[in-house]
Amino acid sequence: MLDVVTLGEAMLRLSAAPGESLEAAPALAVRAAGAEANVAVTLARLGFRTGWISRLPDDALGRRVAGEIRRHGVDVSAVVWAERGRTGLYFLERGVTPRGTAVHYDRAGSAFSEIDAEAIDWDYARAARWVHVTGITPALGPGCAAAAARLIREARASGGRVSFDVNYRHKLWSLEAARATLDPMLRELDLLVMTRDDAQALFGLEGPPAAQAETARARWRCGAVAVTAGTDGACLAAADGLAAVRAVPGVELDRIGRGDAFAAGLLWGALDGDLRAGLRYGAALAALCQTYEGDVAWVTRDDVLALLAGAASRTAR
Amino acid sequence: MLDVVTLGEAMLRLSAAPGESLEAAPALAVRAAGAEANVAVTLARLGFRTGWISRLPDDALGRRVAGEIRRHGVDVSAVVWAERGRTGLYFLERGVTPRGTAVHYDRAGSAFSEIDAEAIDWDYARAARWVHVTGITPALGPGCAAAAARLIREARASGGRVSFDVNYRHKLWSLEAARATLDPMLRELDLLVMTRDDAQALFGLEGPPAAQAETARARWRCGAVAVTAGTDGACLAAADGLAAVRAVPGVELDRIGRGDAFAAGLLWGALDGDLRAGLRYGAALAALCQTYEGDVAWVTRDDVLALLAGAASRTAR
């Protein structure tokens, strides 16, 4: 039995070195990445049993994506292998202030975007304690949206719990389309995560993050709602009231994946029955994640606990 | 006025180092490449005025493709810039005997595949002495096929000459589809180029390359037909009879682009009014091309002439 099952697309990330333009970089570093897979990877690294459902072409690039996720210990046995189709890509040009990070998606028509919910082994999902879904999946196509909705239904039907990270991507769909699709999905979640900006722009939630979280919790009757605010930290509204955490200060070497690391931290707490601890885990994981190239935080449970215990970021030797 | 105008797609080529699998390579080298652009590049390097018509997205990847082609001196002012659309890609895993070179196309839905002949500046094409087309373009979509056909018509109408390189790609279309589309395009060309294998498989031309070339010349009433046979060299059937050239022996460091280099050599001869010389230029350029990583032969006219003059491949110092 798995602790957490996620469903989503993972892409190949092709990134230029800092200071290099995509227009000129002689080589691009290749890594596998995707919001839901990132969460599964982080939780696997922390010691949880996780599985990732997706659809990939049965070729070298598809095998690469699955292999890079599996190396961390995520179970990929429920991936649907497609005879045809492409692997989604994203090209990344790293930001250097005042130049922003540029994410150039090239994922249209991917094997995942054509996933058919009927092809998924739902027994696999039903056996999980928890399922995690993000708002990216419904943006990728009707089959994807159906699969995400079905995953939530299956989990509920079998007594599993459900978390959802809104993750609005304006390059994938409009605010209107996202709102219409996502709003009904947010009802009665065990854990809902969104950014302050998404809360405001997508759902009209005003006020500081704490207020947004409380309003959201009431509106969708969720168990808990976390609203993240970047360097301003994050807030959590739950049955036992409000909690907040400051962002852990640090260098932003590569910000991609930070939100997924935060969500994984929250889930760690949730799985351990201590969401407030999860808020702290999330803040630590987000800060650690952005010190690594790539979406993955190459850390262990001990690394996170040591950071939270105040171990100075000194040279250990 | 330009000497040669070509029309076709150029892609980003993402290649793993020799000995690396696409499933594992930590980085991929990036270069721009495409059969027609390769011909334009080589001819520009040889001193001819060349132009390349294409369609690219107006983003960093599209600008990269155009910029890499322009650096050699090819005029790219007739490229159609698309607000939307993707840049075609191909992933390349280099062959090491007995493992073959693997070309993994990811070009479906590219900006070029949606080109509309009406958007092209046909005055530009009409002003060229010569136009060059390949059989890849018609495989990429109906708009592409229409543009290729129109380019040939426009050239003829304005007194330009026309060459065509068959370049069958089985990953793009079936033999049947290719035959149906390409056969009518081959009529009355000034110069037709094809491989021995394509001659046989696509058009049923039997016998040795010389016989294939003569049969093809008669069937389509072309000015000249060249049939290439890899390490067995190439044959040319023209009004003044048959000619043959041996392949120039050498190391096959990266075979992609070799055929385009050969075609460029033939065109050099054709533009100079000496197709038999072109056959020798083609053999030399093909051998030189495969000594470079990437599709481009980074040579000059002098390098080709020196090789043909028998200058030993010794260290010059």
Add this chain to the structure above:
Amino acid sequence: MLDVVTLGEAMLRLSAAPGESLEAAPALAVRAAGAEANVAVTLARLGFRTGWISRLPDDALGRRVAGEIRRHGVDVSAVVWAERGRTGLYFLERGVTPRGTAVHYDRAGSAFSEIDAEAIDWDYARAARWVHVTGITPALGPGCAAAAARLIREARASGGRVSFDVNYRHKLWSLEAARATLDPMLRELDLLVMTRDDAQALFGLEGPPAAQAETARARWRCGAVAVTAGTDGACLAAADGLAAVRAVPGVELDRIGRGDAFAAGLLWGALDGDLRAGLRYGAALAALCQTYEGDVAWVTRDDVLALLAGAASRTAR
């Protein structure tokens, strides 16, 4: 239930680029490798369920080794994690004729070398259809030798079959020590593999490989014995007589791991009940393996079958 379980050490391989000396290389490529793990990886890539038993330090280097093996699908849940100890290493300087490949082991005192058979989950091993052992493991220390011997016993006791690859390493132990330890382990194996040179030097088996294989089969009463002879191919002596296979010609880009690829091919045949087919699979896998940097042949079952079916090593596009 797993198809094949292996036990052995995997190291980090630190290799200089071709043409670089270990005395000067500015950087070393890092990969995980080890004879038994290589076999498990290849079989997993071919579609078999495989597991690898080992002992690794619970640190970044140890996790790396396990992760790189797991990415191919090998189950690593039976790895024993050590609180202390080092990860074995080997430094590799690639050979260029007439300079030989130099393997510089730095594996003394590794976590694996201190493995205790009592710490291993023998239920795990007993559940496998087949176990695979090599002569490297007994060379690494008394605990290693005990674990290898126990694995064979457990397999037999539970009805599993056993293969053994002699793999003599003169940098690890003397001929005398190896002979004394290995000779008794070779009795009544289902499949025994050794090189022509090891057959002669270690066990005094004279004559051509076919004769060596037959003599060995009789001496140790094995089900089948394969003797490999590099570019001269390999011979198999089994109940149904002798079989031979020629080496598949090709470029030796990186010879390390070739023997393990051959053994994996034999096991593929053995698991499918067709050892003679395994001989051909082994020859193909060995040739493919040496076209990749690193110990791993990044191929699929289809790649091997295509090579054996005579598909030319041409560019596929």
Add this chain to the structure above:
Amino acid sequence: MLDVVTLGEAMLRLSAAPGESLEAAPALAVRAAGAEANVAVTLARLGFRTGWISRLPDDALGRRVAGEIRRHGVDVSAVVWAERGRTGLYFLERGVTPRGTAVHYDRAGSAFSEIDAEAIDWDYARAARWVHVTGITPALGPGCAAAAARLIREARASGGRVSFDVNYRHKLWSLEAARATLDPMLRELDLLVMTRDDAQALFGLEGPPAAQAETARARWRCGAVAVTAGTDGACLAAADGLAAVRAVPGVELDRIGRGDAFAAGLLWGALDGDLRAGLRYGAALAALCQTYEGDVAWVTRDDVLALLAGAASRTAR
């Protein structure tokens, strides 16, 4: 007709990675760069038609320099190709506080340093709306100085406008020599650019940048004078009075080329008839330029306008 023509040397820039010493770096990154070429490149990227006059050896290194500049769309048809001579070089060791950036010129005796004004196609220059010259060119040799002076005369004679960037380089000549040569060249320019430090050290202009700019404008009867002051921004004195711009804050990943980017921004404004806008463009381009490795700011007109419009430097996805 070209919008802007520049004349100057471009070199190969051989740069060590950050943290690497030139005394030890195993490899050096290669790029083409030169102050005037940088301006032409940036303006071409912004959509202006620009041309660059220079002299390069007709060999691989010379072709490289021209090709890298041409890829951005700069016309290089007026480059004089020399049968003999070397390509100027500069070695770059990146600064890390408190260690300064070290530029190690190796440009003596370059093909450009031996340029003969008679060999230049002055019709080409006369056809431009604007010519741009820097104080580096006169430092490189008498022929260079003559060519720079002639370019200014030709532009004026044909109704073109003239800008001049002082760019004092103490490694090329003394303050005295620079002053004697440059002072007479600055008269009646349409646009003069210099740093606060050069204004003071070379020409004795005291006071804050605004005062320096006004004094300079009066002294040399220029249309407009811009004085740059690094992180303190820049001031412009023109017929309509004084204007100032703050530096756009950001990370200084590679400061080389920043001044050229600023000058290009000013010219953009000048060509559009709005020098005050040019001051803002310059500040934005300078900040963007130093976020890229190499002298070139790989940006588009839209990138600059977005930055000035206050678009947050956030991840776009």
Add this chain to the structure above:
Amino acid sequence: MLDVVTLGEAMLRLSAAPGESLEAAPALAVRAAGAEANVAVTLARLGFRTGWISRLPDDALGRRVAGEIRRHGVDVSAVVWAERGRTGLYFLERGVTPRGTAVHYDRAGSAFSEIDAEAIDWDYARAARWVHVTGITPALGPGCAAAAARLIREARASGGRVSFDVNYRHKLWSLEAARATLDPMLRELDLLVMTRDDAQALFGLEGPPAAQAETARARWRCGAVAVTAGTDGACLAAADGLAAVRAVPGVELDRIGRGDAFAAGLLWGALDGDLRAGLRYGAALAALCQTYEGDVAWVTRDDVLALLAGAASRTAR
């Protein structure tokens, strides 16, 4: 006659790029490094005649270590070459706040750890004006401790002076073991260096660095004691009273080796008879050292003096 002789282990340093995990880095940069060798290298670069005594295996890795140290001008003729044994290693994962730098030692059982004082050419050491020892050497084994102690005795007996840098490494030994071994070695040194943290934790020296230095000087009757306090600078207690220096502010690109650079600066002053100048040299060298990848500060005497003279860290060109 040499100015300074040191004795200690140098290792190969295998470092991942910033942002890369040791668990995933595809390649590791290789450099030679060791505290005492670093001091010898820096002093050689500054113009002093230095020698380094060590023990290395006579293989490619051992030769590499010696060669990299010799390239700076350090005499390595007194290195003891071992027929067997390994070269010590350390793996380095660079810190990015809040993630600390991780030094993963793999030096147990190195050739140096088995050094026998009898194998050392003590005449070589006796001929030096000054010997430098660190507290790392006694941690590496009894032979190492004996050799360090003997070096101090030999120097004293022949009129040489002695410096000692405490350099406690908690991954090598406990506080208790270090205290017991090091305390008696600190008596009557000419120069003792330690960090504020080591002073407190190892020897119970309380108070600010100045107080620690004075107490230490009295306790062990040393000529001079320097206590370093990272970004808080350093203090020196000597016969002529107390002196302090502020840390030179700068970017911490790679902190490893900074302490050794500081010690080398102090020794420079000591050799010139001006320890207070040495304090400033040390501060400058420490700041410069951490701007380079690797343990070595690739600077000259002029670079240090220019920094101290207030030369701005500007681009020099």
Add this chain to the structure above:
Amino acid sequence: MLDVVTLGEAMLRLSAAPGESLEAAPALAVRAAGAEANVAVTLARLGFRTGWISRLPDDALGRRVAGEIRRHGVDVSAVVWAERGRTGLYFLERGVTPRGTAVHYDRAGSAFSEIDAEAIDWDYARAARWVHVTGITPALGPGCAAAAARLIREARASGGRVSFDVNYRHKLWSLEAARATLDPMLRELDLLVMTRDDAQALFGLEGPPAAQAETARARWRCGAVAVTAGTDGACLAAADGLAAVRAVPGVELDRIGRGDAFAAGLLWGALDGDLRAGLRYGAALAALCQTYEGDVAWVTRDDVLALLAGAASRTAR
């Protein structure tokens, strides 16, 4: 006292990777190299005490050249450090058949080319058993020619022996100029080395290498003359008659430096009093040298002897 002293220029070698054009390579590998320094390096690696006299600028590039030579153990204390001047460079594009290796010298005006014989410490040279000179040095300038001639005179006056490697470089001077300068230098050498081609083209020596060597020995009254003939091996004419050696077959990964390795092998024999052995050493070293990137053969005496003893170029493990 040194065994061998050489005098010559060493340059920075900037080489593109195989398959890369100098016109496009994104980075160039940097190494120090020069014919005489290569000989000194190889002999030092073989255990001889060698010194190298040269002139280098006192900057990072000059220090780099000296440091890279010193790391092998060559004494560089007699290098003359120039306050001004440049380090000679050569750009290298690796040959791939039929494309030849291209050496692009950029050494005009180097610090070495302006060497003044008076600035050299001739006592240093006089103390050597043997001096080695090549025909490159006289080509670099009159001071260089004077220094080379003086070195020969000084050696003779002090009883040292002299070897000379003709090494004609057509990019440096004409056949006529070389002949006029070199012919008088060849008289009464202890060892003269030249290629078959130089023997014929420069000095009109006809016939096979053996005849060329005998004629040369008689003409210039040399102790011994070796004539090399690439893959045809080499011949030696000496007092005890003729000897010949076949080339050791192998892969030509990087041919630059092969001739210097051969000369070093001959000198090894000469220093040991066995020139015929030297012929074999030379053949082995030449073959080994071309298996390494760069001019240096990273081998030891044992490696050479093992190759000559017929040790198979197999993997050692």
